[in-house]
Amino acid sequence: MKEQTIQILNVTKDELIQIVKEGVKLELNRQKAIGQTTFNNSHEKYLSRSETAKLLHVTEVTLNNWEKKNILVPSRMGRRVLYKEAEVLERLDHAA
DSSP states (O other): OOOOOOOOOSOOHHHHHHHHHHHHHHHHHHHHHHHHHHHHHHOOOEEEHHHHHHHHTOOHHHHHHHHHTTSSOOEEETTEEEEEHHHHHHHHHHHO
């Protein structure tokens, strides 16, 4: 990225604050738009372990076994173990 040198002359403190606020606001809006596009493109619903077990009519121990056998692999977000709803429904279709 090319660096620019900017000289600020005869700008009051309040004017400088306003300029910075406007610049930050523009960048936040740009980042928000980028984030929403990414989120909309990859938006998937996730189910908890208990929701997944109930939906598939299995125990949480079975979910653990399936994870070890790569039958149904969850995603982890922090300490939470979550399953993609689409994958769970696909598994349900294969079982039927």
